[in-house]
Amino acid sequence: MIEQGPHERAIARQSYQSNQPLPSKIANAPRLQLGLSLYIEAFFDLDSERSHGMGLTPIPWTSIASYAIAHEFDEEQTDSLFYHIKRLDTEHLKYLSSKQKVAQNAR
Numbered sequence: 001m002i003e004q005g006p007h008e009r010a011i012a013r014q015s016y017q018s019n020q021p022l023p024s025k026i027a028n029a030p031r032l033q034l035g036l037s038l039y040i041e042a043f044f045d046l047d048s049e050r051s052h053g054m055g056l057t058p059i060p061w062t063s064i065a066s067y068a069i070a071h072e073f074d075e076e077q078t079d080s081l082f083y084h085i086k087r088l089d090t091e092h093l094k095y096l097s098s099k100q101k102v103a104q105n106a107r
Contacts (some may be wrong), residue, residue: 004105038077039084042067047092056096059089 008026032040049063049102064085068078 035082039081040088042071042081043085043088043092056093056100058093059085 002036012022013028014020021027043059046059046063046067049055050059063076065080068081073081
């Protein structure tokens with residue numbers, strides 16, 4: 001299971017100590033269904049495999065396949081890995097693209 005990072009823990013501690021409510025992004029953070037943390041952790045690992053030299057690019061197919069082999073995924077897990085990584089990556093690239101547009105418009 002993915003746990004809070006050090007920044008979120010620090011904010012939670014400060015909120016508690018100052019008797020303030022948690023920020024909604026922390027208090028209402030989404031929860032992963034059982035077994036899905038495997039794929040979000042894989043996404044974070046594989047995110048470093050993308051090429052940053054030519055702009056926003058998807059995680060390479062070969063990197064996903066290599067990850068499945070290195071972690072000894074069976075066929076079903078490998079299919080699920082591709083499914084989840086591709087969907088996470090698509091949404092992540094949309095998010096990054098929108099951030100780039102906002103930054104360009106701010107200039």
